[in-house]
């Protein structure tokens with residue numbers, strides 16, 4: 001056995017520490033055991049200067065600088081529109097301030113005149129003190145007290161030398177002023193009175209008691225004090241985040257607020273600030289709606305904090321289409337604003353949307369914005385199923401192709417019926433689009449505005465179907481299951497054919513929203529919710545982990561809207577932003593509804609209930625349902641040609657064509673009859689193939705021997721197969 005010493009090392013505080021190890025070799029078999037012993041050598045630095053200095057080339061550094069560099073000129077100096085806005089705003093601001101103070105000028109004058117006696121008294125005292133040279137008195141008194149006769153005599157002479165001319169001047173000024181005032185009082189014109197009042201007011205300026213201002217000042221309680229690093233560090237400490245907080249850049253003005261970028265202490269993740277937004281706002285003594293933390297992109301401990309200068313709740317934002325303008329559902333429409341006040345447009349064509357949030361989170365308000373945008377596109381067919389029954393969407397009723405309001409059984413049935421009708425329309429569109437020449441659909445077989453305009457008779461206009469509080473339908477004991485199945489099919493396929501589905505729920509759980517629906521939603525708007533499960537159900541799996549968390553929002557409480565209407569608006573994990581939907585008061589919504597009705601009347605695009613048509617229930621039965629209807633009781637198998645005869649007799653408009661021949665049956669030869677039967681059987685086989693129902697060679701003794709036929713056991717239950725229709 002031999003023992004060798006060696007040196008290895010480990011990193012401690014960035015410095016490699018050599019360690020001793022002992023190599024033990026037993027009878028030639030090399031067994032190595034390593035023991036970490038105390039470092040006994042000088043630390044060897046591992047951060048070499050070369051590595052530390054290598055932050056890229058000069059060009060890389062300049063490029064990085066330029067990426068983050070602020071613009072040379074502020075945007076209002078570069079953009080004419082912004083400049084005009086700023087100039088207009090500044091002019092209106094000063095006009096307001098001037099008018100405000102002009103109206104109060106008499107009050108200010110009275111205040112000054114009231115202060116005149118005190119002001120005049122103060123001037124008089126100061127004057128007397130100057131005349132008698134009171135400042136020198138303490139020095140003279142000191143000389144007298146110390147019996148310093150020489151100093152006292154000098155000071156006394158100096159005092160007399162200074163005071164005499166002051167007395168003479170004062171007497172002269174007092175005499176002239178007194179006589180002038182007397183003469184002016186009796187003889188001079190009215191303006192002297194004005195001058196006297198003005199003089200008195202000026203003297204009144206000196207008569208202020210305490211710090212009461214003469215002018216009325218208005219201080220906006222919603223304006224926030226500027227954000228400072230000290231305040232932030234204090235707030236973070238109060239939340240228990242202590243340690244080294246580094247500001248990556250100076251706190252700067254960013255839009256209508258301030259932005260702080262900081263590295264939190266090494267043991268704190270920035271997502272903590274998201275979860276504790278309310279605590280943070282409390283610690284900063286600022287309204288919750290002003291405080292917007294986010295996770296930075298550099299590393300998980302990089303936090304960005306944007307603080308609004310003004311409480312957003314006090315900023316009235318009017319939906320841009322409130323008074324004029326049309327929307328285009330094939331394009332974008334204004335939906336909301338970011339906390340910074342930037343416009344958030346929404347494009348729904350080719351997508352569908354899921355909106356979720358607890359009570360009072362602002363779902364209905366968001367839906368009203370979407371519904372009114374749809375209403376303002378005269379080509380958009382509106383289907384509104386308001387299953388809350390509150391009447392919040394009544395403003396769009398006059399333009400709706402179909403409108404259902406209520407949460408009773410009949411409303412749920414009507415909503416399910418509506419889903420079937422949409423599915424039927426989707427199938428029609430699919431068929432129509434699939435038959436178009438390829439030049440018309442170069443980007444795939446889907447509907448576009450160009451296509452809709454080119455072939456108006458194909459009726460490929462956008463359809464906006466809104467199911468508000470859709471959980472009412474999905475949880476219905478009778479219609480829920482069927483509705484979930486149809487909605488699952490619609491949400492996957494309808495968007496390609498210009499049918500936009502918008503679903504909202506205040507119950508984001510697996511029972512209330514079928515998985516097929518939550519998995520296939522594209523645009524998602526998650527308002528205030530309570531936990532990570534609801535968060536991911538609305539926004540998609542994994543979003544909570546990525547820091548896209550809607551539990552940071554607070555729903556409305558009483559009259560305080562808090563974060564109501566504010567949520568995460570996402571199209572994917574990488575396309576997520578916080579947005580507050582516009583809030584359109586009911587009165588405005590009604591006016592917009594009237595305008596939409598007028599526009600549609602002029603365009604001649606009113607359809608369905610809006611045009612006074614009756615809603616006919618959709619026949620959503622399939623060939624499987626029809627076979628169940630005509631199937632002879634107790635028969636295990638039936639020949640195909642018999643089934644076709646039965647189907648044609650039952651629904652001639654659907655199946656009659658399968659029996660059409662060139663000659664009437666009576667004039668056909670036996671071969672021709674056989675061929676006609678074969679053709680009918682083939683048509684049935686093809687139709688059943690879509691439902692995965694086989695036709696096979698079947699021998700039925702009491703009926704024309706062997707021929708193609710169907711087994712009853714192969715027929716699925718009615719409605720289990722609706723998806724295969726498409």
Ligand SMILES: Nc1ncnc2c1ncn2[C@@H]1O[C@H](COP(=O)(O)OP(=O)(O)OP(=O)(O)O)[C@@H](O)[C@H]1O
Nearest residue numbers: 359360361362363364365556561564565581582583
């Ligand atoms: N975008 C918004 N901006 C400002 N306030 C809003 C906004 N959205 C909603 N609110 C306020 O919040 C209140 C509740 O909103 P809303 O009725 O839309 O919520 P909800 O989620 O539909 O509630 P519920 O589930 O109870 O029907 C509104 O009455 C309004 O005062």
